[in-house]
Amino acid sequence: MSEPASVLNDLYGRERQLLLAVGASLAMGDVPSGALAEAERLAADCESAAGGGLDEHFDACREGAARLVELVEDACAHGTSSRARLEAARASHRRLRRLVWDVTGCEYVPCAKTEGVTR
């Protein structure tokens, strides 16, 4: 994996893990206030990501992180997130996921070809 692809994979992994926890928290009716600092760190790290012909991918990282920050800020300010923030976070994650999977493949487990695979 190239260096930019590795960076992309790392940023996506962090976005995915944090959004999963934030989504779970919101689904339980909790305010994910503890996630805000981490979301802001992720957004900052996305700002400098570039290279490898992955401009669109890194742009999707920045967008995903920004929507995640807004989602958490919204929940912290109002005790819950608005439908618009939730939908924006869903849309940005779906875009990022689609682009990342073109580079690194689907991380879903158990995710295995069901035939024709040998080692």
Place this chain on the structure above:
Amino acid sequence: MSDYSIWIVEYARVVHYPVSGVLYGRHNQGTLVLPYGYAVLHSDEHLAIVDCGFDNAEFGKVLADTYGVTDWQPPEVVLPRIGFSPEDVDTLILTHNHFDHAGGIDLFPNAHVYLQEREVARYMWARGLPDRLQWLTTAVDPDLMLALAQRLKDGRLTLLDGEREVLPGVRCVPAHDTHTAGSQYVTLDQHDGRWLLCGDNCYVWEGFVGSQEGGQFVPIGLAFGSMERCVLTMEDMFQYVGGEIHRIIPFHEQELWSKYPTHTFEDGLHVAEITLAPGAASRLPAARTTA
């Protein structure tokens, strides 16, 4: 007592699925046909489904292509086969949050969703784990959690803390640390006896028959929890139906189509009519119905 008619509607299938993924330890024993389906429960008061399939777009399509899933049909195709529409569904019980069981919740916009709280809370716990342990989270996409959060905002999500009767005569029973951290199965105790919709706590009846293991239960081939819990949950289910294993309904069991009255549609997908409430008429097309 409320009585329900029960159907299993097949919405897709995998033609070549490894037997080892279905029955623990059955390596190098070839493949089988693995139907993808969900249960439809209908009473005078409610139209409920247990699990909801997936949306064959984006995440769902990538996973489906990876698994070799074919012949996918949306709810607006498979539910009208028994006279219902997705918008009519008022209750959606999720046995667990894997894509082929929970990935279609947006396709049932009016349903109140029930699942075990542990199936959600586990992903908050996992956030604190180091990256090397994130395998534990990679069976669920964040999009599902956000969809659940949207349902909560709409007042149509209930996270269950243990066993609960969610509709008259319909109980959700936790099966934690089995196939997933917060799995559950669904029981109905009604006029014609007990029925149990097992989710992925059993893929095929052969797991109960254990014909090649001297009568021992054989657990599922995939568990995020423990195999011990899987086997003990099989015992709980077995006891609930008094040992009548065909009252345990696995959604991935192709033998459903020969055990229960079934119609095969032109796309090759099936609907099995498991039982009918008193006075309810069959909703299967008369022609080409087997068994």
